[in-house]
Amino acid sequence: MIKSHGYAARHSFSSLKLFHFEREEAGANEVEIAVMFCGVCHSDIHQVKNEWSNTVYPCMPGHEVVGKVTRVGPGVTRHAVGDVVGVGCMIDSCRACPACQAGFQNYCEGPNSWLATYNGPMVPAKKAPTGDNMYRRDNTFGGYSDTLVVKEDFVLKIPAGLKPEAAAPILCAGVTTWSPLRHWKVQPGDKVGILGFGGLGHMAAKLAKAMGAKVTVFTSTPEKIDEAARLGVTGILEDDQGALANLKASFDFILSTVPEKHDVNPFVELLKRDKTLVAVGALEPLKPINNMETAMHRKSVGGSLIGSIAETQEVLDFCARHGIAPDIEIISIQDINDAYKKVEDGDVRFRYVIDMASLSNDAKG
Known part of the structure; x- marks a missing residue:
């Protein structure tokens, strides 16, 4: 297991705080990623506050993730150690339904829909699990953390023409x-x-x-x-x-x-x-x-709901070719609760991106 840490909320009425947990090491066809940057999406706020009535706690947001591959599991061919990669809103899907077979994982029609990068399957108003849910499919921990472990075909290549911090919001916004x-x-x-x-x-x-x-x-x-x-x-x-x-x-x-x-x-x-x-x-x-x-x-x-894996790679490449990048403001993870308030008040121009190196400042807390 990988000892990990990030920021999570334990209840709909609580702020995000330092949270220690463990991730499983990369298995077959999976990559281990050291998170460098993570964008702050308004949906993170909706999810943390359970405004969609489907949040599983503890909730660790983050689905605009850019990092560096640190380890690859057996069978991985798409990514190598040292690659700068991205992870968007999804980390898996059923792979068998008509939508998945057509390459539209974001419209997965399987019984649990697609597996979100945090909070688990994207199904409406699902009943929160009881007991220890930290390693179950009905709860996943996102990119407000130091590491991710993701199946290689749900990991995007960040083109050389995009700065890693600017690439993060492209993965969702x-x-x-x-x-x-x-x-x-x-x-x-x-x-x-x-x-x-x-x-x-x-x-x-x-x-x-x-x-x-x-x-x-x-x-x-x-x-x-x-x-x-x-x-x-x-x-x-x-x-x-x-x-x-x-x-x-x-x-x-x-x-x-x-x-x-x-x-x-x-x-x-x-x-x-x-x-x-x-x-x-x-x-x-x-x-x-x-x-x-x-x-x-x-x-x-x-x-319309997010985009497929192919569309996500397509827009990353399009942005690199055309010199397009979001307007961002870099923040530390310690400022995330204040950032949420500013997003709700419309005081950000235009996207906050967390420098996850700041997590090391209180990783031992």
Whole structure:
């Protein structure tokens, strides 16, 4: 066993604190990874607070993980000791269902769905296990830690053109927005709207722009209008009724990255006939859709969940080729609880990334 440590929450009402545990050593087709950086995702906060009613405690978040391979198990051919690699939202799936067979592990239809990098299988409202759950499939510990052990085919290669710390948020924020942009076939010249301009939204804007789209971001934060201009895209306040009225029936695709329940109806009105608005930021029910608007113009409102392993590698490579990286702020693990508050208050520009070397400062605590 590998003696490990990280930061975890023991209850929905507790803060993240130092937590000691053990991981099994790399077995056949598995790699052992020393974690270097881990992004902070808004879903980490939802999970720690049990806002999706499926959290297993102790909960150790972290699914935007970049590290260095330190050991490989028997049969490993894709990665070698010393490689800089990434681990995103998943570390396994059933591998047998139609979705997995088609390469869409993120839509695994097996009895336990895909195995999340932390908190175990991604199934809704599952009953928390009792007793010692530290080595069971219904609880996994994520990247707010010093080590990970992952099956090699769920480990991504970090291209040389990406800094490891910048690559971390691409493993979730990047692929979560890349997947719908690709699936709904955004083309050069398309007019694309991005609702929400936080961690996911700013990556969506960068990716869509690099794909050749004409990008408009809708934000509730006046200060972010200048940020949009800095990225070379148009920024509009989402409650600017005059601006919205002038944009009716003009967009080819709209992606909502707002991480909580919200009203998409004003933005459905901005779609052209036969076009789609896709929500990726919220897993709870949205406000009811005005079906008069969708039916009268054959518009669609859809959803999308993270991305497949192949899509994740694809977006990493795309970002390396196009010089795209998220805007990040490096923090120490000791500042994680303060960082959570700032994320909830919208005070981060745009993504926190934990330097996991800071974990050594209190590893003996």
